[in-house]
Amino acid sequence: MHDATHRLPQRRALVTPLPGPRSAALAARRDAAVAAGVGSTAPVYAADADGGVLVDVDGNSFIDLGSGIAVTSVGASHPRVAAAVAEQAARFTHTCFMVTPYEGYVRVAEQLAERTPGAHDKRSVLFNSGAEAVENAVKVARLATGRTAVVAFDHAYHGRTNLTMALTAKNMPYKARFGPFAPEIYRMPMSYPFRDEPGLTGAQAARRAISRIEAQIGVDSLAAIVIEPIQGEGGFIVPAPGFLAALADWARAHGVVFIADEVQTGFARTGAWFACEHEGVVPDLIALAKGIAGGMPLAAVTGRADLMDAVHPGGLGGTYGGNPVACAAASATIAVMRELDLPARAREIEVAVLPRLRELATETPVIGDVRGRGAMLAVELVRPGSTDPAPELAKAVAAEALSQGVLTLTCGTYGNVIRLLPPLVIGADLLADGVGVLAEALRGCARRP
Structure with missing residues (x-):
């Protein structure tokens, strides 16, 4: 790794009682x-x-030791990111990509196609937050498959919108008294080695979940499995080896869309560009945010072209999704991650x-x-x-x-x-x-x- 230079002294120093x-x-x-x-x-x-x-x-x-919850991986004011933001802001801060598109959005989509797992043909759509990315990945999966049921897992966290609260497992503070939630969400047991019965392998934990899916939902009703390769808010739970791969293989065999929520794990955080790579898993759709843009609000869904292009024109988007300033920050952030x-x-x-x-x-x-x-x-x-x-x-x-x-x-x-x-x-x-x-x-x- 090349040495990173810093603007502020890199030291711990308290000069007042806390809070000051x-x-x-x-x-x-x-x-x-x-x-x-x-x-x-x-x-x-x-x-x-x-x-x-x-x-x-x-x-x-x-x-x-928090990085704004895994966001400022290149630092909170990397000079290359700050310069890209300033340059773009001086040109234009917004046109709405759905009205007058611009190159920055296309460039980020190209970079995501290159960096995300798998050599297949990919398409991307940009949003503002991780919750938006997850919710739109589910939309794509439901439309493309014609099915409605979605599986999430114990200890999962996927966001604070109505649908992503339904996917999220933890009640307080995320879900308490905010219901009713979106329907057709089903929760399955996660591989949690510290709390599972001793000796339970990843393959066995996957079979436990799959057997419940088959019994409680039925393959013909299931649109998607949504899972964090390493669970974030749920406790940084690393599933047992083989768990993710077994789920992904079963999903592929049954036409179920495998959605990897890499909002927290993505962009070099786990020692690979994306955490799925540790398990050799290539997701059908991947939800991205947090570390993507050096602190600017940006998110994405990247996935198989046949799934993404199944959605009718106008079915995906949003006023601020893929904001040009955030896109400039993302391109700079990805360049810094690569160069360092x-x-x-x-x-x-x-x-x-x-x-x-x-x-x-x-x-x-x-x-x-x-x-x-x-x-x-x-x-x-x-x-x-x-x-x-x-x-x-x-x-x-x-x-x-x-x-x-x-x-x-x-x-x-x-x-x-x-x-x-x-x-x-x-x-x-x-x-x-x-x-x-x-x-x-x-x-x-x-x-x-």
């Missing part, structure tokens, strides 16, 4: 203006960010961090499992001597790490998982410092009564 006075003042303004239903992980307000650090309005510099070989950098992060976390697990009985791929890593916390989830401990660890200048995120169906999503351009020393702070936070919180 300016963040506190902004919080008071927020309470008077922003809906209470919008939550925030940290009580500090961002003023600047670059590489692996985020600086708040009070001048505190934090190590960023960020899939390789993600693998380097795994090699540096995963052994440290596993060593920590041997001395800290509250760590039930350490898992992940590339720069998508997680620690699942439990009550000592059991597999009972410890969500309050996870919350305390994240709070303690923040108090020492390290931003981390929690996740999981049970709220008991600490997830690490550092920018792929983070320096080795900064990453080591951040993981060291997290380790001390885990040790300290585990010792509390």
Whole structure:
């Protein structure tokens, strides 16, 4: 990997108590203006960010182990992305591709056809968010197959629209009291090695799900299987080897569209361009967002040309989908990922961090499992001597790490998982410092009564 250069000093430095006075003042303004239903992980307000650090309005510099939930993989202000945004914005910010199309949209679609798994003929359509991408992938699958049923999995997270809430497994905070939800969604058991019965293989876990699909839905009614190759919000669950491939093979044999939700796992995050590649799986449709555009809002569905082109003209789109400024950012972001070989950098992060976390697990009985791929890593916390989830401990660890200048995120169906999503351009020393702070936070919180 070529060295990445950074505009801000890449160091952790706290200069005020947290939150500082300016963040506190902004919080008071927020309470008077922003809906209470919008939550925030940290009580500090961002003023600047670059590489692996985020600086708040009070001048505190934090190590960023969250990347805005896997978005700013090339950093939050990479100069090439910023220049592409500025150049495009100076020309035009919007025409609507459905009214007056432009080259940037076409260029991104070409890049997606080149980069996504499989050598088949592909087409793409661009949107604004991951939820839009997943929802439109389901639309394509239903229209192309003439079927209506859709399978999702335990612990899944696919978004906050009505249809994607139906696909999402976790009730609070995503679904509680927002129903009724879209119909013809069926939930099947996921391969979750830490919580499955011991010895259950990926093939066996797939057969468990398939047998229920065949009994409860029937192949002739099933339009699509929607799955995250590594589940994100559900707990960074890496299915047992062979699980994804067995599902994909069964789907292909029965004319069921296999949709990979790579919104969080895509674009070098797991050490490959897309997480499906680790299992040799080529999805029929792939939903993309987050890391695609360096922080600008952009999403896509890319897939088999026969499926995508089955939709009538005007059946897919949206006013802002494929915004020209976001497209310029995406092309620049993909170029940076390629030139810096960020899939390789993600693998380097795994090699540096995963052994440290596993060593920590041997001395800290509250760590039930350490898992992940590339720069998508997680620690699942439990009550000592059991597999009972410890969500309050996870919350305390994240709070303690923040108090020492390290931003981390929690996740999981049970709220008991600490997830690490550092920018792929983070320096080795900064990453080591951040993981060291997290380790001390885990040790300290585990010792509390």
